[in-house]
Amino acid sequence: MVTASQVMLTATERVTLGVPAAEAVAQEAAARGAARVFILASSYLNRQTDEIRRIEAALGARHAATHDGIQPHAPRSDVLAAANAARAAGADLVVTVGGGSVTDAGKILLICLKHNITTIEGFDDYRVRVDDTGAMVIPEFAGPDVRAICVPTTLSGGEFNPLSGATDEAIKLKQAYTQREMVPVCVVLDPAITVHTPEWLWLSTGVRAVDHATETLASFLSNDFCDGIADSALRLLAAGLPAVKADPADLDARLKCQIGAWQSMIPIIGGVPMGASHAIGHVLGGTCDVPHGHTSCVMSPYVQAFNASVNGERQKRISACLGDPSKPASELLDKLIRGLGMPRSLREVGVSENQLQLVSEYTLEDIWGRTNPRPIKTAADVMEILRTAMG
Known part of the structure; x- marks a missing residue:
């Protein structure tokens, strides 16, 4: 029987x-007839390199x-400052050059320009909410008049997704914004510009892309x-990330990682909801500064270990992509991540026991807090995962 989707x-x-x-960037700006190009850049790239x-x-x-x-996780005040600068410059095209927070800020900035958002409170009417049943409530509003070009320097993949995040500093909660035309008109995947990205940032955001692929397959x-698409993404990333760690100058491996990150985003853009890893991750970022x-x-x-009792058959494809279909996906993911030298516990990334209750409660408010394969209905369900992850 065919399942409709x-x-x-x-x-x-274009990519x-x-x-x-x-x-x-110059070719795209010329093709669009842009006369007032505003660049929103990584502070490091802008101040410490000639890129x-x-x-x-x-x-x-x-x-x-x-x-x-x-700043990390795109605080509303930083997004507003960038929007004010773009407005003052009379921007007719925005170019972002940097990691996920710069990318997200650049996409949300477009909505600030279109709807004349000039205060922190003005963001509230445009953010996605989650109702008491866990369903997303997405506000409808006109898309931007000014479009963007994104030059990503990490692998989190947000440049391909209209869904963007900014942190409400008053409550330390990262919130979502989305509108179809918030995505860039063009994405530039240039492996050479990524050699400036710190190793930990490149590899960890690569694992973020791995997470996109694995939560799709799960x-x-x-x-x-x-x-x-997720299968291909996971195989490219599983090969490319260790290759870049072994040789940071390997531009072919870097481009494979970039393509893998792009592919990992296609299911999310296409409508596949993510699970608890993403939901908890949003909260750990905005609330705990991870x-x-x-x-x-x-x-x-x-999260894969938590879910294995209900989706073990689907997880076998994850294991196959990681080289051994006979082993649990959680075990192979752990091996990959440890091999890249990345942290594997909440304690290692600075999360304390007294923060867990708030993280568990906020996770239920996330757009993907209720779409995990093994249902999450209460804060206690989230706490079960968090306590295991404390290490």
Whole structure:
């Protein structure tokens, strides 16, 4: 019997592979007739390397302004400051160059421009909420007039997803925003610009992409198309991440990782909900200041172990992608992550016992808090996973 499903598509028009960032950005800006290009950059790349100067030079007279200063997990105040700078520059195209927080800020910034958000409180009308049943409540609003180009320097994959996150500093909770045209019109995958990314950040966000793929393959709400894409993503990442650790100058391996991260996002964009690793990870980031990638390094194997009693058959494909279908997926994920030198417990990433109750409660408010294969209905269910992950 055929199971009906669908795959959602976004408004990204182009992805360049291996083209130098400055060249790709200049070509896209010219093709779009942009005259006021605003660059939102990683502080490190902007202040410690010449990569942003190269992009500015390639843009020439089209370059209007460059801004940096986005902190991890994109605090609302940082996003608002960037939006104000883009507004002051009269931006008609935004280019983000950096990791996931810079990317998210750049996408949400577009909504700030469109809807004239000028206060922290103004974000509230546009964020996704979760009702008492766990269903997402997505506000409807017009998409941006100004589009973006994203040049990612990590592997979290948010550049392919209209869903973006910013942290409400008042309650220390990372919240979601989404609208189809928030995605960039063009994504530039340039492995050469990623050599500046610290090893821990590259590898940990690579594990974040692994988490995208494994939670797809573990989900009962996936389909053959999304499973196939996730399978390919996981194999590319499982090969590419250790290769980059062994030789950071291996640009072919870096590009394989970038393609794997892209593929890992396609099921999420297509409508496959993630599970508890992502839901808990969002809270660990916004509430406990755990780096984005480290959340998956810690949580992914524990969540797969928690779920194995209900989706063990689906997890066998994860194990096959990781090289041994006879072993539990959680065990193989643990081996991969430890081999990359990443943390494997909440204690290692600075989470204390007295934070667990708040994390468990906030997880139920996350967009994926109720879509785990093994149902999570109460904070006590989340606590079961968290206590195992304390280490």
